[in-house]
Amino acid sequence: MNEHEHEARKASIVVFSGDMDKVMAAFIIATTAAASGIETTMFFTFWGLQAIKKRVSTGQTLFQRMLSLFFKDIDRIGPSKLNMGGMGRWMFKKMMKQQNVTTLPELRQMAIDLGVKLLACQMSMEVMGIRREDLIDEVTDVVGAATYIAEANQSHITLFI
Amino acid sequence: MADYTPEKTLDARGLKCPMPVVKTSQEIKNISVGGVLEVLATDPGSVADIQAWCKSTGNELVGMEKGDGVFKFWIRRVK
Numbered sequence: 001m002n003e004h005e006h007e008a009r010k011a012s013i014v015v016f017s018g019d020m021d022k023v024m025a026a027f028i029i030a031t032t033a034a035a036s037g038i039e040t041t042m043f044f045t046f047w048g049l050q051a052i053k054k055r056v057s058t059g060q061t062l063f064q065r066m067l068s069l070f071f072k073d074i075d076r077i078g079p080s081k082l083n084m085g086g087m088g089r090w091m092f093k094k095m096m097k098q099q100n101v102t103t104l105p106e107l108r109q110m111a112i113d114l115g116v117k118l119l120a121c122q123m124s125m126e127v128m129g130i131r132r133e134d135l136i137d138e139v140t141d142v143v144g145a146a147t148y149i150a151e152a153n154q155s156h157i158t159l160f161i
Numbered sequence: 162m163a164d165y166t167p168e169k170t171l172d173a174r175g176l177k178c179p180m181p182v183v184k185t186s187q188e189i190k191n192i193s194v195g196g197v198l199e200v201l202a203t204d205p206g207s208v209a210d211i212q213a214w215c216k217s218t219g220n221e222l223v224g225m226e227k228g229d230g231v232f233k234f235w236i237r238r239v240k
Contacts, residue, residue, distance in 0.1 A: 032179040035186035036217035101177045110183060 011040045011157035012148065018047030018072075019080035020089060020104065026051075026161045027107040033157065034114035041155075042111070043148045045121035048161075049128070050077050051108065052118055052135050064129030071128065074104050112138045119143050119151075165223055165235045167199035168192050174203045174231060181207040182214045185236065189220060192238045197223065200234040207232055 011033040015026045026042065033040045044052050055073040059065040078089040096103070102110070112118070117140045125131070125142065132142055141147075152158045171188045173181040181202045192198045200211065208225070211234045215222040224235040 028179050031183050035179070035183045036214055037186075038217075099177060100175055102180055114183070114186075 009038045009157075010151065010155040011038045011159075012151045012155040013040070013042045013158070014148065014160045015042055015044045015048035015051060016046050017080070017161055018050040018077050020077045020092065021079045021081075022161050023048070023051045023074070023077060024104055024107065026159075027104065027111055029159065030116050031107060031110050031114055034111065034116050038157070039117075040111075040114075041117040041119060041148075041151045043119045043121065043143075043151070046124045049120060049124060049130060049135070050074065052120060052139055053130065054134055054136055056134055058131070058134050059129035061129060067128055071130075074108055077104075117141075119147065121145075165197045165199075165237075167235060168196040170199040170201065172201050173207070174201050176202065177204050178206050178210065182210050185211065185214060186218070189218075189236065189238050194238050194240060196238055198236045198238065200236065202232045202234070203230060205232075207234075211236070 011030070013026055013030055015023060017023065030040050030042055050072050051074050053071070053073050055075070057065070057068045058071065059068045078086060079092050082088040118138060120135055120139050120142045122142045122144050169188065169192060171184055173184050176184065181200065181204055185198070185200055189198050202211070212222055215236060220239050221237040222234060223237050226233045
């Protein structure tokens with residue numbers, strides 16, 4: 001076995017998508033990486049911010065408030081395909097429950113418990129009128145792209161989801 | 162049957178990916194270095210995943226067994 005395999009390693013994941021299925025994949029990979037002793041960072045930007053947003057309406061300007069109607073939280077985001085106005089979300093949740101798959105909010109809590117760093121993109125928050133207090137308390141920091149690059153530059157695993 | 166005496170048994174039966182591995186990573190911390198953790202799982206994916214997890218973390222999979230639809234793993238904590 002390669003001795004480098006047990007050295008300190010890092011993983012960084014950009015979560016751009018706000019679709020339930022893609023966010024789920026991101027959290028499954030993040031929790032597994034953290035469980036494998038890999039220091040893991042998730043960088044939430046644009047639609048991905050829904051995964052770390054509280055269930056609150058956001059925005060100050062008219063456009064930001066309109067967007068807020070479609071900007072959900074981790075329990076209400078729908079799948080990337082077959083959402084059918086929310087029916088798909090309901091159906092997938094039911095199917096996953098039948099198979100005893102860990103729910104998305106539980107996966108996020110598990111990531112937090114395992115010490116996964118949750119970073120929020122400052123610029124997309126500004127554009128959409130999302131304030132720090134609209135995000136869950138466990139968010140580690142609100143940062144820019146350079147912070148992500150600094151993390152990714154030290155990472156052996158980088159993903160964009 | 163393996164003759165490893167586990168310090169603890171983790172019951173991960175019924176759990177799906179990634180939980181058997183995640184729970185294992187949390188439970189191994191409660192085992193003394195050199196001690197063995199026994200993991201019970203029903204997820205067929207855990208057969209490959211527990212082995213991969215051991216490879217990633219450097220812990221040693223000392224034994225594996227299947228019976229009655231339940232997989233048993235014995236993992237020695239290396240460090």
